[in-house]
Each structure stands twice: as C-alpha cells, then as structure tokens.
Amino acid sequence: MTPAAGGGPRLRRLPCRVAPVPDETLESYLCRLAVGNHLARDLLVEHLSTTGRRGRRRLHLIPLQALAAVTGFTETRLAHALPEVRQHEPHLRTRTLIGRVLPVHPNQQRPWCRRCAAGRGITGPVTIWARCDYAVCLRHRLWVGRGVHHGDDQLGIADFPDITHAQVRLRRLIRRHGYPRVRHHFLNAYDIQHELSRNPFAMTPANDRLRRLHAREHTQFLPWAYVYAAQFPEVVTVLAVISSPFWRRAAISLDGAERERFFDEMSRRTEPHPVGHTRALHSWIYHQRRPPLPDDPDGERLLRPRYIGATGVIPPPEPSAEARAADHARQ
Numbered sequence: 001m002t003p004a005a006g007g008g009p010r011l012r013r014l015p016c017r018v019a020p021v022p023d024e025t026l027e028s029y030l031c032r033l034a035v036g037n038h039l040a041r042d043l044l045v046e047h048l049s050t051t052g053r054r055g056r057r058r059l060h061l062i063p064l065q066a067l068a069a070v071t072g073f074t075e076t077r078l079a080h081a082l083p084e085v086r087q088h089e090p091h092l093r094t095r096t097l098i099g100r101v102l103p104v105h106p107n108q109q110r111p112w113c114r115r116c117a118a119g120r121g122i123t124g125p126v127t128i129w130a131r132c133d134y135a136v137c138l139r140h141r142l143w144v145g146r147g148v149h150h151g152d153d154q155l156g157i158a159d160f161p162d163i164t165h166a167q168v169r170l171r172r173l174i175r176r177h178g179y180p181r182v183r184h185h186f187l188n189a190y191d192i193q194h195e196l197s198r199n200p201f202a203m204t205p206a207n208d209r210l211r212r213l214h215a216r217e218h219t220q221f222l223p224w225a226y227v228y229a230a231q232f233p234e235v236v237t238v239l240a241v242i243s244s245p246f247w248r249r250a251a252i253s254l255d256g257a258e259r260e261r262f263f264d265e266m267s268r269r270t271e272p273h274p275v276g277h278t279r280a281l282h283s284w285i286y287h288q289r290r291p292p293l294p295d296d297p298d299g300e301r302l303l304r305p306r307y308i309g310a311t312g313v314i315p316p317p318e319p320s321a322e323a324r325a326a327d328h329a330r331q
C-alpha cells in the first residue's frame with residue numbers, strides 16, 4: 001500500500017505485474033495493465049486520475065506516484081520506459097535517456113515489433129513512440145517502419161538482406177552525423193527516391209523488390225508499408241549524401257563546379273539508377289539555401305537549432321559557454 005499523490009486515497013498494488021516495454025505509449029501500457037488485471041481501461045484510468053472529470057484524454061492527470069503504486073515499478077523505471085512520463089517528470093531524466101523519444105512530433109505512434117512482443121509473452125497489441133530510424137527489427141528481420149499501422153502490416157524481410165543492411169547503415173549514419181541532423185533530412189531522402197520509383201514500370205531496385213514482394217504475397221495490392229520497405233536501401237543511400245555537411249555545402253555552393261561534384265557523387269552512389277537532376281533533389285537544394293552570412297556562409301549554424309529543436313528526443317545538456325566558443329573557433 002502506497003499513499004497516492006496529494007494525500008489522496010491509498011492505492012493498492014494490482015495483483016498482476018505488467019512491465020512496460022521501451023518507449024511504450026501510456027495509453028498502450030494502461031490498456032495492457034487493465035487487461036492483465038481483468039479491469040476495464042476507463043475504470044482503471046478513473047481510479048488513477050486526480051480529478052473526477054470523465055473523458056479519454058485524462059492520461060496526463062495520472063500522477064506518477066499513483067502509477068508506481070499500482071504497478072509495483074519505481075518511478076525511475078517507469079520514466080525510462082514511458083515517454084509521457086519522461087515529458088512530465090523532467091527531474092527523472094538521466095544521462096542514459098539522452099536521445100530517447102518524447103511523445104511529440106515527429107515521432108509516430110506505431111506498433112512494436114510483434115515478434116519482440118511475443119517473445120515477452122504479450123499477445124495483444126503494443127504501441128510505442130517510434131523515432132524515424134525505427135524501421136527494421138534486426139533481431140526478427142521484420143519491417144516495423146513507415147507505413148506500419150497495425151501489427152499485421154509488419155512484413156518479414158529475411159529474404160531481403162539489403163533492407164536489413166540498410167538499417168545497419170542508417171544506424172552508422174546516425175552515429176556519424178548525430179540523430180537530429182539525419183532525422184531532419186530523412187523524409188527528403190524518401191521524396192528524392194520516390195520520384196525515381198513512382199513509375200511502377202521503371203527498372204529500379206525498389207520496384208524490383210516490390211515485384212518480388214507481390215509474387216511472394218500472391219497479391220496485386222500491397223499496403224504502403226511494403227512500398228516504403230522496398231525503397232528503404234536507396235533512401236538510406238540518398239540520406240548518406242544529403243545529411244553529410246560536406247556534400248550539403250557542395251550542393252548549395254555558388255560555384256557551379258562544386259555543385260556538379262555533388263551531382264556526380266549522388267549519381268555514383270546511386271548507380272545503376274542514378275539520382276540525377278531530379279525535381280525533388282533540386283527542391284531539396286533550393287530549400288537548403290540561405291542568404292550567406294559572413295560568419296555562417298553555408299547556413300550550418302543557423303540550421304543547428306532547427307535540427308535540435310524539432311527532433312522529438314531528449315537533448316543533451318546545453319554546452320558550456322567555453323565549449324560553444326571552442327566549437328565556433330573550429331568552424
């Protein structure tokens with residue numbers, strides 16, 4: 001028995017212990033907690049909330065102490081697992097949570113890998129807050145990324161090692177350039193790649209994978225998750241170029257020879273179906289250009305707050321004034 005927040009009624013620990021999974025949405029966790037203990041979800045939320053107001057959007061009114069009391073898990077453990085808790089209890093954030101998701105755009109609510117769930121003995125749906133790089137479960141060779149809205153949308157890709165390897169390359173890219181920067185350009189890379197493959201008769205690697213998927217599934221119509229999965233290897237290749245500070249600088253250069261070097265590099269990496277002077281790529285370059293400033297000729301310093309600000313993950317601590325000065329001196 002543990003006292004509830006604000007001196008409210010004491011809350012009894014529920015008989016069945018239900019552990020949250022990493023980055024699980026609060027709604028998903030409460031539903032599983034209710035089902036595991038043979039309770040109605042609304043009744044459980046009402047029991048935990050601080051007010052008597054009705055409605056489904058009351059999750060933020062559940063005190064963390066109350067949740068800890070009924071689940072039997074510590075507040076820190078819950079903050080490590082549940083993004084909504086991290087958001088409202090910033091004092092529980094630790095260094096180990098840097099880079100982990102917050103329950104905000106651009107993260108998406110998406111089903112957790114159904115085989116990871118089954119491995120924990122979970123039979124019902126589990127929804128998590130997913131970063132853009134939650135695309136492939138490497139352990140189970142399952143596409144869990146864009147286009148997946150239900151567990152059934154997750155497609156097996158064991159027979160597509162290039163898709164699995166693309167996930168490894170994406171992680172490498174994030175280690176190299178940092179998640180904020182890679183995320184900022186992620187959808188641009190899909191747009192640039194999609195322009196090549198939107199003609200279903202184009203002989204691109206993505207369309208070839210789609211044809212194999214059609215044959216495998218014995219159907220003419222496949223959900224969008226299949227299309228995004230089929231495009232993924234080339235998307236990561238494009239992303240590797242446009243998220244590179246060096247190649248971005250070349251792309252927006254006022255020097256024509258530098259710009260051609262950028263296009264040559266993009267074509268070389270995307271052989272045998274090179275991304276050349278496409279509309280989507282020129283659009284990306286156009287939107288990257290900024291009026292040059294004397295101390296920021298390529299707009300990198302101007303962009304940094306945008307990379308960090310719209311990331312949807314817990315940022316590292318603000319650098320000290322000395323570190324900022326040293327960083328500025330290096331550029």
Ligand SMILES: [Zn+2]
Binds near residue numbers: 113114116117138
């Ligand atoms: Zn998995």
